[in-house]
Amino acid sequence: MAAALRPAILRRIRLSPSPLAAAASAASHPHALARWLSRPMSSHDAHLTRDEVVDRLLEVLKSHPKVDPSKVSPEAHFEKDLGLDSLDTVEVVMAIEEEFKLEIPDQEADKIDSLPLAIEYVANHPMAG
Amino acid sequence: MASRSKLSGIQKQVLSLYRGFLRTARLKSPEERHRIESVVSAEFRENARNVDRKNFVYIEYLLRRGKKQLEQLKDPDITGLSTLEINKCPAGPTVEKSPIAN
Numbered sequence: 280m281a282a283a284l285r286p287a288i289l290r291r292i293r294l295s296p297s298p299l300a301a302a303a304s305a306a307s308h309p310h311a312l313a314r315w316l317s318r319p320m321s322s323h324d325a326h327l328t329r330d331e332v333v334d335r336l337l338e339v340l341k342s343h344p345k346v347d348p349s350k351v352s353p354e355a356h357f358e359k360d361l362g363l364d365s366l367d368t369v370e371v372v373m374a375i376e377e378e379f380k381l382e383i384p385d386q387e388a389d390k391i392d393s394l395p396l397a398i399e400y401v402a403n404h405p406m407a408g
Numbered sequence: 409m410a411s412r413s414k415l416s417g418i419q420k421q422v423l424s425l426y427r428g429f430l431r432t433a434r435l436k437s438p439e440e441r442h443r444i445e446s447v448v449s450a451e452f453r454e455n456a457r458n459v460d461r462k463n464f465v466y467i468e469y470l471l472r473r474g475k476k477q478l479e480q481l482k483d484p485d486i487t488g489l490s491t492l493e494i495n496k497c498p499a500g501p502t503v504e505k506s507p508i509a510n
Contacts, residue, residue, distance in 0.1 A: 365415070366452055369423050373430050385424050389415060 332402045339374050356393040379407040425474045
């Protein structure tokens with residue numbers, strides 16, 4: 280039965296133009312196919328928008344006990360504008376890690392001294408959630 | 409405090425140690441975490457205020473002591489830090505074993 284159906288099935292598949300087109304497209308854009316295949320399983324589907332990153336970072340900063348919330352803006356520098364010292368800055372960066380479920384290595388963390396740099400770091404981090 | 413781009417090597421070590429304490433505190437119960445954070449923050453701030461920035465020998469000593477305490481704190485049997493009257497306690501915070509472990 281299966282043997283008898285086989286030629287018919289093969290003929291149908293060959294005649295159908297769309298799988299061929301898809302295969303050709305996949306061959307010329309292997310990464311596009313890989314992306315498409317991984318899409319349903321990816322946990323980064325709902326990647327954070329930059330606006331969301333900015334809003335949540337502003338909230339983290341405003342909630343730090345030493346920060347005057349009225350001074351917090353997306354351009355703020357932790358030390359110059361918000362009056363934070365280096366220990367405060369460590370606390371802020373740790374709070375950012377918790378907010379976005381990241382672990383920021385020391386080398387990177389030492390560089391984050393302003394909201395623009397924090398926004399840049401989180402927005403470009405593939406694991407930020 | 410110096411601009412962030414000019415953090416010295418020893419400053420980076422101090423900040424890294426502070427970060428290590430805060431990371432380790434996250435692994436403890438919420439109350440212990442809060443207590444550890446208060447004690448550690450008070451200790452670092454007290455030393456930042458009172459220790460001469462150029463007294464490298466003493467800062468290096470504090471770093472070594474802090475690293476040892478951090479290693480002890482990482483032990484899951486250690487529930488937290490305790491200090492009794494920080495100002496009168498030259499040895500700084502001591503680690504506290506959980507009653508279960510004793």
